[in-house]
Every structure is written in C-alpha cells, then in structure tokens.
Amino acid sequence: MPLPHTPTAPHFTTADAPGALPLLGHTLAFLRRPYAFVAGLAAHGDLVRLRLGPLEAYVVCHPELVRTLLTDDRTFDKGGVILDKAREVMGQGLATCPAAAHRRQRRMLQPAFQRGRLPGYAALMSEEIDATTAPWSEGDVIDVPAAMYRLTTAVTARCLFAAHERAGELPVHRCMDEISRGVARRMMLPLPGVDRLPTPGNLRFRHARRDMTEVTRRLIADYRADGTDHHDLLSMLLGALDENGRGLTDPEIHDQVVTFLLAGMETTAATLSWAWTLLAANPAVRERLHSELDTVLDGRRARHEDLPHLPLTARVVSETLRLYPVAWLLSRTVTTGTELAGRHLPAGTTLLFSPHLLHRRADLYPCPDRFDPDRWLTITRPAPGTYLPFGLGARRCIGDAFGTAEACLALATIASRWTLTPTPGRPVRPARRASMTPRPFTATLARRVR
Template sequence: MPNSTSTPVLPVPRLKGRRLFGNTLDFKKDRLELFQRTFAECGDIGIYTIAGQDCYLVNSIELCHEILIQNGSLFEKTDRFRSFARPLLGDGLLTATNEEHKRNRRLIQPRFRTAVVRHSADITAQVSRAVVAGWKDGDVIDVRREMVRLVLGVVGQNLFSRDILDEANDLGNALTDAIHGFDSQASALIPLTIEWPTPANLRYRKAIERLESTFHAFLAERRALADKPDDWLTLLLECAYDDGTALSDQQIRDEALNMFMPGHETTATALTWSLHLLSRHPECHERLMAESDRVLAGRPATGADLERLPYALQVFKEAMRLYPPVYMFSRQATTDVEVGGHRIPAGASVVFSPYALHRRADYFPDPERFDPDRFESEREAELPRHAYMPFGAGHRVCIGNHHALLGGQVALATLAGQAHLTSVPGPSPVMEPMVTLRPAGNLLMKVTRRSPVPAVPTAPNPSANGATAPRGCPYAH
C-alpha cells in the first residue's frame, strides 16, 4: 500500500560497496554471489548499488507476494529494461506497460493456452526424436548447442509450422548475439543506446536484422496462404480487440519475437542443465529412463502420456530450481510504496532473484542438493506459495510457463528413451549469468544409443489429443 507519513518505516539495510562504483563491479564479476551476499548480510530486503542507482533486492515469499500480487499495479517493468529490450522485443508482452500488457494478454492468453495443450506434446516429441536421430553411438556432442537446435525446432513448428532445424545453428547464433547485446547494455556502467556503434551494439543490431528478416519472410508467406495452418502465427493473425481491430504487422512482429526469443532461450537452457544434472546423478537418470521405457517403450509421446511421466516433469522442475534460466527480474515503483514495513521510493528498482530465493534452506532444505522428489505431487503441494518462482509471479507471470513445462517434460522423456548421455572428463560447467543462466562455453557429453526395454505401455487416450489436457495434467489450468 502507498506509504503513510504517520506510519513509522524501517530502514532498508544497505550492502557495503566501493566509493565511486558501489556494487557495480561485483555485479559484473559475479551477480549471483552478489544476490546471495545481499541476502546473507541484509536479510529479506537489502540495497545494492549499480552505476549510482539503488537496487532493492527482495528475497522472501511474503515480500514477493506483497509486491508482485498485492501491489502489482504499483510496479512497472523498469525503464532501463525497456530501453535495451525494446529494439528486439518491441512493445510485446515482456516490455509493455501494465495497461498495454493487460489488454494484450487478455486477448492472446486463452487461445495460446489451448494451442499449447492441443499441439505441443506431439511437436516436441517429433522434433526431439529428429534431433536424436542425428546422434551416432559414441558421438561427443555439445549438449547446449543440441538443446538450442531442439527447442528452436519446436518453436519453429509451433509458431510458423516450419521445419527450421537446418537453420537452427544460424538462428541460434543470432539469438546468442542478441542476448549478449542485451547483457552488455544491462550491465554497462554508462548505458549506451543501440545507436552507438560499439562492437556489442553492432552485433546486437545485426542479430535483430537477421531475426526480423526471417520473421517478415514467414509473415509474408502466411498472409498469401488461403488455407492457413493452425499455429501460433495464425493465432496472432486472427486476434482482434472487442471493436474488431486486428493486430498490426508491428504488433504481430513484437509478440511473435516475444514468443520466439525468450521461449527458445529459457527452455533450451533448462534442458541443458537438466541433462547435466542427470549425468552427475546416475540413479536419477536410471529412474527417468525406466519411466520412459515403461510408458513410451520407444514410441513418440503424446498429450495423453503427460500424467504418466511425472518423474520427467519433476527432473525438469528441480533443474529450474537449481538453475532458473530467468535468475533475476526487476520492477520499478511508480509511487512511494510501503512493503514489509519498509519504504520503497517512486522510481526505485526492485530486484527479484529466483536463484537466491530457491536457495533459502527454510523453503528448500539442503538447497544445493539435486532432488527431483521435491516436486512429487504431495511434497510440491506443501511448498510455501512463491517459494518456487522460475516464471515470475503475479499478473505478469510468463505466458509461456505451461509450454515450457510441457516441452521440458516431453523432451526429457523422449531423450531418455533414445539415448544415454554421460559427461566426458573435464571441469564442471561454470554458470554464466547473462540474460539467462547459461553454462559458459560448451557442455560436452558422450552419446550411447539405447533400445528401450520392451514393454506394454498403457494405451494412449485419443481424446486427450484434442483441446483439453488429461486429468491431472498441470497444463490444463
């Protein structure tokens, strides 16, 4: 609620920093450690300083609820985020103001969720099998690169009804350059607009041009078709406001790239960390392979299989707890706000770190341990609300959260049935917190092709391949 002058407020603890730079160099060097240290030294709310700006790190379920749910309308996406994200994402759902977001999300979300349930399981299974088909027994593959290909293939089919696997490496490189451009501006001591001809900005602009040219070519093709395929691009073309006004080409471009860029990056990153964790915990890997063999016996997964593949989903959720792709996000106060007895002034940046939140031992005992059974249905139901927040929370929670969970579940179950991936000798991967929490460099693994143990799987229910999810499926809500 807005602060009252008659109400005493508690001072917000401040993390010590350097005289001129505050905590800017700490943020550039190791922002994950900075978040952990701010929490350890300041508690549930603390201030660190970046380039002269105070950032209020919030790291408790109570304060997350108070800001993102109870007072969500009083916080917008930050001006800084919009300035460096808008050249790529335009005015789509990720960058829109609260008012624009509410209007457009109400238009897009209902049909988007239906489309996810109807198509995504089949598409993810087909693309996953196509990617694995290119792996030979004994190959050493870069798992990060292969998961980017896999998820780009899925997004290409869902969004454009196109097989873009052959273009995946080129598009993946463009997306990587875009992410580096994002991060370069986000962490700069002196933020420069994209017009400044720095090397990072030049790569960022080239990446945007590559992605835009691909999208506009696909859009022109689609508009020329009399019989349009049932995919996300057609969904956007058919969206109309209450007065009958359709989305403009610019709006379609913005929303499509909001689905394409973050949707690919977060899921590919989460799958990469999932496979890394499984390779380091063979008992979990064996359990996943057994589940895949029992349910699928080598056949492609369908929507009807989701409720019979719970362990695949548990693995994916636990990987996103330990390595949340969106490891931080921020909001900007539009007015003076009092939360938890503390005053947050208008214009202040409030930072949330799922990475730090997911490592609170009072929410997740032994938080550094990989334990997919934390997300067994009964144990998951006992978790405090907002303790697990890989997709954010509140009215701006990620619109693609159901699709990401479904895609991760089906991809892991499919990969486990087709190949056994093991780590090759070498150092453990290092986290590289940029726009997402990627592993730095390559993540190499050895492929052992496998034939699933013959089994008699439960027959899939054809009715579950329609517009509704099977009972117990987490994507039905």
C-alpha cells in the first residue's frame, strides 16, 4: 500500500455549503448528523463556507491547506467562537493559549514530556491499569466507556499527583466528567448567552468547575509547602522556569492541570472504548492480537519495555485513532488578512478543520471506513496534513507519546486477560459531542485462557 499522499492540485476549489436555512444556516444539519455533515463537505470543495446561526466559518477540507493552516500559527492562531468555549475551562493552558503565549509555555513544559521520563510514567500507568481492572470478574457486564474513563482518570491523576497517596480517588473523575460535558455543549452550540442560562446542565458545570478549582488549589498549596520533587507532572509544573527564570503562577498551573486532565482522560478513554468495538467486529484481528500478547506478556501486565515488542497492538491504536480521532473538529482564527485557496480571508475569520474528514478521504486511505491495522505496515510517515490525531506543527500535542503509551499498555494488559463482547442489538455510535466519544454501551467480560 502506498503512503498516504496529498494529490497534486494545480488549484484549490472553494464553495458554499448547500442547504443553508434562513437565520439558522447549517445549524440543524450540523446538530442532527455532525460527523456525516462535516465529512461530506469535502465533496463540495477544498475550502467550504458554512453558517452556524450568526457564525460564518470556512471548513478547510484539503490536506495541503490544513498543513498550511497548522504550520503557520502566527497567521492562523488558536481562536474562534468554538475554542473560546473551551477556554472557559482550560483558561490559557497549553492547548488553548494563543501563539504568543504558547512558545513560552511549550519550552517550560517540554521537560515533563521528554522521552526519558516516559518509563517512569509508564510504571505508574501499569500499576493503575492493574488496580482498576482487578475487581473485574467472569461474566460481568460493564459500561465500557464509563469503565475506560475510570481507568484513564486513575492513570492521569496518578501521573499528575503521584505524591497523593490515593490520587486515583481524588474527586477529579466527577468534576472532569461534568466539565467535559459542559465544554461539549458549549462547543457544539456556540450561541451567545446559552451557557449563562440557569439550566441543570449549566449549574452542574459551574459547580464542577468550582470544585475542580478548589482541588487543584489545595494540591498546589500542599506541593509548595512540601517542597519535594515527586517526579510527577505537578512537580514539573511547579519547578518549570522560563528563559528569564520566572515560574508558572498558581492560576497558570491550574489551567495546565485541567488541560492535562481533560486531554489525558477523555482522549485515551474514547480510543480504548472504540478499540474494543473494532476488535469485537473483527475477530481475525483480535485473534492475532491475542497471539502477540500471549507470546510477549503471558498473562502479566504490560510494561514500558514491552512496547517495542507489541507492533500489532500499536497498529490497532493507530488505526483506531484514524477512524475515531477524538479531537475531530478544531478551529483557528485569521490574525491578519491573508489568502487561502485563492480566497481573501480578513482578520477575524474563523477556520475549521476536521481530522475525521481527512482520515476518511478515499484518496488518502483506500477503503477508508474499513478497520485495517495492517495499513500501517507500509505507512511509516504519513504526509503532513493526512493523519492528525495529535495535530501538527508547533501546536502538536505535547503528550502524544504519553497518550499512545497509555493506550497501548491498557489495551495490551486488558486484552491479554479479557475478551470484551459488546451487548448485541444496538450498534455503537459516536455521541454528538465536541469530542468523538462513543455513546454508552455495555460488554460482557470473559476471562481468556491462553
């Protein structure tokens, strides 16, 4: 199979998305079938204009244009109505801050994610994966997304707050689950004033955000008073210094903690949940995966040093991220008037791009809807703009190796011991959220005999 490539394009096409309604624009079509609606825009052009109520935006559908968008972060900065909703929670954290602040933050935080620290984090991950799945029993019926969310919450909290004796039991699970739902509602319906209404969902969101602020405030105060480097992420945040010798303030550390929690918990939980459905629907791949795990692990939990010997496990994770990229729709704002695809875009223009759309293009991935981990045997380095589960350029996710290791360790440890069979009768569908997470579904646990 050839490498995914961007087709030669002497010129790019622009268009208006069809079907706009008066006042509402494309809002109803987007809310009813968001994933299909966005993926279908590529059929109309390489740069497609749409309207979501009063918001006008352009969806960038061609990988070459997306590469331009993501590698020129001064012209196409983080921003837009959708991202502004995420900033209500993440503040000016690494994932949401503008380019002017990003360079300082990235330099300060990069040491926490150096490759040399990954084995230490992986050891904590393996322990929490073991502990979280220990109560499972033969024949149990579990809510898979909820179980994976509990697992990744415990792992992320342990890596963030290793000094806390019961880090996995901190109330971050309840807080972050409600915060995640609140962010999703705001990003999917970015209409002015809606998030200020006293609805039950908005009230739960405000309470969860307040409680999370108090949790991080207490933890930061405890760490500062202790003064010990616990070799976890919070210790790294407290010890980080910029080129002028200045550290992060407590509000800045809070924003980074919430950013890492949201990214570390939801992204990996969704990836693992989708992986179980894909493996159940493809028993031949699952049997090959079991064979690999039996050979390498022989029933014990996976460790960091096992990862190079689990190539199929890694390909399953890569293919799951292709089919179900959690950050499926992202935005940028034009900072100064520019041209893209031959169209002049004034400052303030909102641009959207979708890894989901790009990953399902048949000209980039033959049979794009098919789960085929072996396509990654020949795809060693996808062309920029064709595979974006972790972004691209200077804003590429700083924790990509961290998240990939966590997903591989969890998938390997669980699949070596258990078979998860989704309850028949209803196909698993993506929830209509800002992140591509599956709707709740159950599966029956069967202990594997090697």
